[in-house]
Amino acid sequence: MDPQDDRATTSLALRFPETLFVFDAGTGLARLGTGPYVRLLPPGDRPIHIFLSHLHLDHTVGLTFLPGLWSNPTVVHFRRM
Numbered sequence: 001m002d003p004q005d006d007r008a009t010t011s012l013a014l015r016f017p018e019t020l021f022v023f024d025a026g027t028g029l030a031r032l033g034t035g036p037y038v039r040l041l042p043p044g045d046r047p048i049h050i051f052l053s054h055l056h057l058d059h060t061v062g063l064t065f066l067p068g069l070w071s072n073p074t075v076v077h078f079r080r081m
Contacts, residue, residue, distance in 0.1 A: 048074045
């Protein structure tokens with residue numbers, strides 16, 4: 001199922017001057033490549049850090065959208081239990 005305008009699974013982005021932190025990678029992550037959310041992306045040479053709270057599908061499915069979203073280096077962080 002593609003992301004819908006009116007709903008998405010968990011994803012939260014926090015932008016600092018040259019860095020973007022994303023917490024969880026639900027379908028909401030796909031919005032970073034569209035509309036007003038594109039402005040959250042840092043310059044192309046700056047990394048984007050994605051932190052995964054856990055590895056359930058509703059928190060990771062957005063990773064499938066990564067190749068089409070940005071060219072920035074991307075670092076995925078998660079804690080192994």
